Amino acid sequence: MPSTYSVAEAQAQLPALLRKVENDLIVITRRDKTVAYLVSAQRMEAIVETLEVMADPEAMKAVRQARAGKGKYYPANIVDEPDQG
Numbered sequence: 001m002p003s004t005y006s007v008a009e010a011q012a013q014l015p016a017l018l019r020k021v022e023n024d025l026i027v028i029t030r031r032d033k034t035v036a037y038l039v040s041a042q043r044m045e046a047i048v049e050t051l052e053v054m055a056d057p058e059a060m061k062a063v064r065q066a067r068a069g070k071g072k073y074y075p076a077n078i079v080d081e082p083d084q085g
Contacts, residue, residue, distance in 0.1 A: 002027045007035065
């Protein structure tokens with residue numbers, strides 16, 4: 001559940017909010033309307049990565065196939081084996 005702060009509260013408590021945002025989403029409001037979100041860098045990187053996958057038609061095709069049980073799966077150890085060709 002996100003924590004909600006007014007703009008004035010967020011300004012006054014910014015150092016504490018920067019620590020808190022590592023474990024929580026922070027909503028910043030003005031006159032009871034959401035005007036901003038404060039998210040950790042790690043969470044934002046995950047959001048950007050998700051958007052990049054969603055924008056890639058080939059990646060989305062693979063996701064749809066995996067969800068339908070039609071994906072191709074390989075054992076992880078084949079990555080470590082040198083090519084014998």
